[in-house]
Amino acid sequence: MKKILVTGGLGYIGSHTVVELQNSGYQVLIIDNLSNSSLDVLEGITNITKTAPTFERLDLRLKADVADYFKKNQDIEGIIHFAASKAVGESVQNPLLYYENNLNTLIYLLQECNAYGIENFIFSSSCTVYGEPDSLPITENAPVKPATSPYGNTKQISEEILKDTCCISALKSIALRYFNPIGAHETAEIGELPAGVPQNLVPFITQTAAGVREQLSVFGDDYPTEDGSCVRDYIHVVDLAKAHVIALQRLLSKKNETQFEVFNLGTGRGSSVLEVVNSFETTTGEKLNYKIVDRRPGDVIAVYADTQKANKVLGWKAEKTMEDALESAWKWEKKIRNI
Numbered sequence: 001m002k003k004i005l006v007t008g009g010l011g012y013i014g015s016h017t018v019v020e021l022q023n024s025g026y027q028v029l030i031i032d033n034l035s036n037s038s039l040d041v042l043e044g045i046t047n048i049t050k051t052a053p054t055f056e057r058l059d060l061r062l063k064a065d066v067a068d069y070f071k072k073n074q075d076i077e078g079i080i081h082f083a084a085s086k087a088v089g090e091s092v093q094n095p096l097l098y099y100e101n102n103l104n105t106l107i108y109l110l111q112e113c114n115a116y117g118i119e120n121f122i123f124s125s126s127c128t129v130y131g132e133p134d135s136l137p138i139t140e141n142a143p144v145k146p147a148t149s150p151y152g153n154t155k156q157i158s159e160e161i162l163k164d165t166c167c168i169s170a171l172k173s174i175a176l177r178y179f180n181p182i183g184a185h186e187t188a189e190i191g192e193l194p195a196g197v198p199q200n201l202v203p204f205i206t207q208t209a210a211g212v213r214e215q216l217s218v219f220g221d222d223y224p225t226e227d228g229s230c231v232r233d234y235i236h237v238v239d240l241a242k243a244h245v246i247a248l249q250r251l252l253s254k255k256n257e258t259q260f261e262v263f264n265l266g267t268g269r270g271s272s273v274l275e276v277v278n279s280f281e282t283t284t285g286e287k288l289n290y291k292i293v294d295r296r297p298g299d300v301i302a303v304y305a306d307t308q309k310a311n312k313v314l315g316w317k318a319e320k321t322m323e324d325a326l327e328s329a330w331k332w333e334k335k336i337r338n339i
């Protein structure tokens with residue numbers, strides 16, 4: 001069994017990926033410092049897969065601890081690196097936290113890859129690197145725009161760090177640029193656990209329907225889109241998780257065409273905020289209390305992926321629908337609120 005290290009494996013996307021990796025026959029080792037997750041997630045993963053992944057609570061900012069970890073675990077064949085801080089607004093308030101947590105951790109891991117000859121590395125990037133796109137759908141060749149937040153900047157710099165490291169070593173890396181991940185595992189054993197007030201649309205919707213929040217604010221209906229609200233490419237987290245297994249297999253079987261590759265992971269379909277709200281109401285039968293408010297500063301008007309590269313080269317395609325995602329997100333919210 002090939003041993004794969006998943007950093008941030010108890011987080012939202014990481015936990016769903018661990019499930020898919022275990023279901024595909026990989027032995028998974030998780031590192032997480034629990035800064036944005038909980039140990040209960042281990043139980044959820046184990047309930048779904050009937051296998052407990054190996055877990056180590058470790059802060060990847062601690063270089064010496066990272067080095068010790070690799071000294072003890074010398075048979076790792078690949079790394080999927082999710083661990084990072086991800087709140088855009090918080091990154092503006094506390095840029096050094098973001099540069100330290102998102103860049104130092106990557107650098108320390110890559111140093112260990114060099115030291116122990118680990119050649120396969122998958123990185124969580126983001127559609128945020130495209131900023132406000134010049135044309136839609138966005139292909140991987142679209143220019144990376146100057147970052148509008150320290151968070152976005154860390155994703156751009158991380159991609160550069162990976163590219164440069166691949167140039168001078170045996171490292172092969174794939175950066176996966178996620179669009180907007182939503183939904184939960186169909187069993188409701190794992191899902192998204194936002195700390196505090198959710199910044200993202202779907203957790204805010206489900207918390208409002210659950211009565212945790214009084215009202216959803218829809219940020220703007222005067223954008224140049226069909227119904228005036230912003231458009232995004234919402235992708236089911238389980239589809240996203242499966243893409244990681246495929247990307248890993250590509251690296252392990254040396255099918256990659258260049259040492260550093262980038263893929264968009266989205267559905268290829270744009271949905272407006274109001275479409276998501278309506279779809280939630282229709283799918284779940286829940287009435288949502290919402291109002292239109294001012295635009296949120298920094299929001300781009302519309303982004304959705306051109307997924308042809310991932311479709312053709314990886315042989316991966318998003319299979320689940322918006323309804324599947326919203327239904328699973330609602331099932332998860334009801335479970336954690338005991339509704």
Ligand code: NAD
Pocket residue numbers: 007008009010011012013014031032033034035036037058059060061081082083084085086101105124125126127178179180181
């Ligand atoms: P998440 O916060 O749920 O998961 C990240 C996990 O990493 C958490 O469990 C956290 O405890 C852990 N972690 C953070 N810093 C750590 C450190 N120093 N040492 C060890 N563990 C640490 O986030 P997510 O939504 O699952 O995102 C995973 C990755 O995908 C991140 O890199 C994020 O930037 C990226 N991404 C997320 C989205 C999104 O909308 N969720 C979109 C694009 C890209």
Ligand code: WQD
Pocket residue numbers: 086088125126127128179180181199200201202204216217218219220230231232273296299
């Ligand atoms: C989606 C749409 C909001 C909340 C962020 C990061 C991006 C990436 C994904 C990591 C927007 C609207 C939201 C609410 C609303 N993350 N909205 N009311 O902004 O597309 O992307 O997450 O890499 O980098 O910026 O996602 O879920 O915050 O917003 O009307 O209460 O929903 O204005 O149009 P976003 P989101």
